[in-house]
Amino acid sequence: MQQNSSVTEFILLDLTQDPLKQKMVFVIFLIFYMGTVVGNTLIIVTIKFSRTFGSPMHFFLFYLSFADSCFSTSTAPRIIVDAISKKSIISYNECITQVFSLHLFGCMEIFVLILMAVDHYVAICKPWCYPVVMSHQVCVILIVLAWIGSFRNSTAQMVLALRLPFCGSRLIDHYCCDLQPLLKLACMDTYMINVSNSGTICSSSFVLLMISYFVILHSLRNHSAEGRKKALSTCTSHIIVVILFFGPCIFIYSWPPTTFPMDKMVAVFYTIGTPFLNPLIYTLRNAEVKNAMKKLWHVKIMTERIQITNITISEYCSYMLQHIAFCVLTTPY
Structure with missing residues (x-):
């Protein structure tokens, strides 16, 4: 990894500097992280070893749970350790690695949510061609393409971070390393970088998903009452997950790199909260x-x-x- 010669480490300001609140952060995030790992692992193991789960929806749910676990692991352990540390110092290489992993698994989650929406659209709107369009071979190809797309996006984010010149403060007003807080420290005009950043992926994907579900819900008029009930139950769970993930994501990445008091709390919700809630949503409603x-x-x-x-x-x-x-x-x- 090519390192910026002017910087070797950063100091994370975390969520709070209050010792009492730091203890609360340690306990709360430890519970949330353990719940995330346990909940998603249960779904992964259940889908892997249960013979009744062979549909594309469960195939994609397997990878959504895997991406959730890895996405949360990219940030949560660091927050938990820093909450009981006197000073949160992160090396340059570790910071860049965190940028890569955040965008790899975050982008993978976006692509899997899109694939799940495609599965719902074909199953409800084009049921006669569902076995061919969503065959196992096609699903495997789509997942491989999703991994390739996620890897390319995260590599692009990492390269952008590597090229940022730092000549001032080393204080990152955040609990993790991401391109947004790093852009605030760069001594260059970062407006165009921010415009072309992950905000475009989040916003365009969210609009695409909302349009697809509008079409799906509109087509339910031609289905039976039982069919509508089952389809609405499945789609509602997915829409809730989409809103919980994309709402905070769009808020963070679609604005210029300026500091808002609630930025870190919003980021906490989609990096820690959503991976914790997803297993509950898919199990309680399914x-x-x-x-x-x-x-x-x-x-x-x-x-x-x-x-x-x-x-x-x-x-x-x-x-x-x-x-x-x-x-x-x-x-x-």
């Missing part, structure tokens, strides 16, 4: 996912109990006979 989780973990627990019982049954019988003999011999008459 009976199929909940039932599959119950069946999978019930079978796993029962299998473990049977294995334990089979292994120890002879030992248990021997123990009981010895215990009875001991009681008989030691009982006073």
Whole structure:
């Protein structure tokens, strides 16, 4: 990684400098991060090992949960550690790496949400050609293209960050390294860089998704009442996730690199909050996912109990006979 010769490290100002509030940040973010990892891991394991999940929707949900876990991991561990550290110092190389990982998994989440919308559109509006258009081979190709697109975007963001000249303050008024806070420190005109930054991807993707769901909801008029109910349930969950992710994302990346008091809290919501809420939204509103989780973990627990019982049954019988003999011999008459 080619390093800017004028800087070796940055100082993160984090969410707060108050010691009491820092302890609260440590506890809250630790809970949120653990919940994110556990919730998304449950979905990943359930989809991976459940035979009932072979549809494109669950295929894309698998990668959405994976992207959520990695996206949150790009920032949350650093916030948790910095909350109990006296001074939050991040090296230049670590900062650039964080920029790359944030945009890699954030962009991947955007592309997966778009693919899920495409799946819903074909399933509802073009059901007769769904098996061909959304075959397993096509879904794999789409996911590979999504990874390639995400990698290209994150590489472009990293290259932009590497080319920024820093000649003043090293204080980053943020809890992580991203291109936006770095642009504020650069001693050059960054307006055009900001315009061509991820705000374009966020805004255009959000508009595309809203148009697609308007078309989907409009086409539901021709479906039966039961079909409308099922489609609305699935689409509503997806729309909620889209709004929760894209709203804060557009707010952060579509404005010039100026500091707002609520910038960091808004960024927290889409980097930490949304990955935490996504598993809850998809499990609480999706009976199929909940039932599959119950069946999978019930079978796993029962299998473990049977294995334990089979292994120890002879030992248990021997123990009981010895215990009875001991009681008989030691009982006073």
